[in-house]
Amino acid sequence: MKLVKKIILILLLILNQKLFSQFIEQHFVLVIIDGARYSETLGDTTKQYTPVMHQLALQGAVIDTFINDSLTYTSRAIPAIWCGSWKAPRDTVINGNATQYATVPTFWEYFRKDRDKDSTDALYITKYFTAPWLPSFYPNYGPPYWPMFVMQENVWSDLYVWNLAKNKLAELHPKFSVIYLADVDAAGHSGNWDNYTRKITIADSIVGMLWNFLQSDSILKGRTTMVVTNDHGRHLDTVSTGFVGHGDGCWGCRRIQFLAVGSNIKKGITKIKRKIPDITPTIGKILNFNPIYSTGTTITEILKPIISFDKRNIDLGNVYVNSSKIDSFKIYNSGAADLNVNISTPANIVTNPTTTQILPHTYKNFIVTFSPIDTGEVNSFFLINHNDENQIDTIFIKATVLPALDTVTFKVEKGWNLISIPVKTEINHIDTIFSNHSSRAFKYSNGYQVTDTLELGTGYWLKFRDTSNVKFTGKAISSDTIDVVIGWNLIGMISYPVTASQILTIPENLVSSNIYSYNKSYIPVDTLYPGKAYWIKVNTNGKIILRKNELHRKN
Structure with missing residues (x-):
């Protein structure tokens, strides 16, 4: 069965080897x-x-x-071909020679x-011709x-x-x-x-x-x-x-x-x-x-559409189970008749639209959404059925499907908050992560430092215009080892709650204070939560180790 599928893919690739990135310019004789x-x-x-x-x-x-x-003679029929009209041409003289010109545009x-x-x-x-027949002098057209x-x-x-x-x-x-x-x-x-x-x-x-x-x-x-x-x-x-x-x-x-x-x-x-x-x-x-x-x-009955594509291969890269990834492609109609398109896709791939009509000399954009439910490598294709000569074309699609991502949601209050990144994510700029922040981010390392890019394990001050819930999607962090220096440190959190008693340190007995969060004022805490950041004081340089408690569930 795998061999048959490979043969089909090769045949379809040969059948559809033409690739155009724009309209196909037409010529006429x-x-x-x-x-x-x-x-x-x-x-x-x-x-x-x-x-x-x-x-x-x-x-x-x-x-x-x-x-x-x-009129079945040349001096009238030729202008009729030129003009698409039997409107009579008009006599004129050029360089002493009699001729005619069209009275409507050619x-x-x-x-x-x-x-x-x-x-x-x-x-x-x-x-x-010493005096050839002439096109028109019609207003807004002419010579x-x-x-x-x-x-x-x-x-x-x-x-x-x-x-x-x-x-x-x-x-x-x-x-x-x-x-x-x-x-x-x-x-x-x-x-x-x-x-x-x-x-x-x-x-x-x-x-x-x-x-x-x-x-x-x-x-x-x-x-x-x-x-x-x-x-x-x-x-x-x-x-x-x-x-x-x-x-x-x-x-x-x-x-x-x-x-x-x-x-x-x-x-x-x-x-x-x-x-x-x-x-x-x-x-x-x-x-x-x-x-x-x-x-x-x-003469519509003799005309046909001409199909072309801006791409024939879609590489979605990494896609996660229970998530979706979107790409697009364009179909062009360079022909003189309407192009009717119907797309057949494999499981978990959807195009929008799936059925449509593309007028002559126009194109349409198609959105491709892939929503996998199983991990693995995907090498597939979907069929473009149409009324051009070949009647079928293909778009090839590939992706690497990884295990599902995790979601962490936490609440931020209006004003200043201590926050951190609770999951591994490719998105780490505050403008992308937070829609209602009103300041730049401040981290602490022998004094405050301003940044717009957030890192795992680090805590930040960030100001918000309103109280809201913040949703992070990414790979869950079940443990993290954070470097700390003597004195106060502002640390981030993993994806799961951690009690103060569960925190490990290298060396032992490193922590020399309560752990503090912030909500309008500093508050000592016994449990640390995902998405928040915490002040912690240590008596020497070392490491803070945060680990998931298997009894805990993500917020």
Whole structure:
């Protein structure tokens, strides 16, 4: 049984070897393949033109019915993807060249403003345009939050765009990139079927090279979500000019692909109908920004949480039977969906909370309380059940459980008291031990000495604001040998009452006076009690020996 438990622990440790001390920073790449008809991409059951994307679809999510729900031409659909809205762009002229700009903020603007990111974290990678389409000039957004435009003169083909993209991704590791591939649409308009399908196959290979790069880069690997979509399709073969044109409401123009793969994505095909404006709020959920002017809705059915921890091992050190020791750990959700957590703990270990939900891009603190009832070494773990991909994680916990501590309670009066420490404890500072003291402590050794730290066997003067009971918890002291010097000595006590007649001395007959306590005045005593201190006079240097009487019980 012990061997089986060890094997289980080793397997769980291997399964959960990832350890993150903070949120896992997410990256996102959107690939827009202009003008590819669904019947030649993910809608092609032969997979002849897009074998790579069909293979990636097995690793990620595909929306079976994803549509351009408005205007099926590029100058309107691209801004709709950017903005999450079909609000019409506006014409303008730049350097004598006609172009357009968005009239509501784009996803780059939301991202850079909400996340306080530089333009190097938001890229638009495209072929060369003398006058490219522009993001918005919307109040409180606009040019200060535009992306970095990555394009190069004489770069026209998709393969050249891919080289630009690869170099910039490797150099900057941006959080948010959009790659625009234009060749498929142009090839379709040429009317040459072979050229059109060849450009689709090239775009497919670019998607594959991009994904391989993302999985090989040490920063982007495991932290990047990639979405591949289109702005519009093309006419059905039975409509107008067939694949050569587009722009109407036929199903060939409307139906486009949506492929998502990566760290935030659940695997599978979803049948829920989705549309172009839904892209922006979905990216917002993944990258943690709020596209307040988008008319789309988040594609929640494809998103998953991402769990990480600030620690996976808890070492409680020494813990005493019938006591409790507390530690904590954090669970982070860096993903785009709610993280549901349920914790199963072994006996005598409790977490608070045990069941909870952690929203995207937030974390929760969990308090661990261990209350042992038996001594010995503890090496155990508790299970974190959740709805992230692995569905189970572990926190390992260890402790050394020692015999139970003892408790001594005694009363202090308002004003000055003679006190001592009645148990062995790691806590010996007066500010920690006494909540209502109003002075520093004074011990006596050839005169009074001021201190804030108390020692076993020593008596102290300490002043209190009110009458109260003081509780000490620690290891009981059943005997103590206290060094004394000729004259008066202020001594502390053990954990049990001791009568004056039970006190032993070295040498014998060392004590030369009554023993005195203090309560508003000095009082001779026959019994010494835990937590109190006493004046005792000796006739020479020696030792006072205090021992527990087995008939006595602790107060």
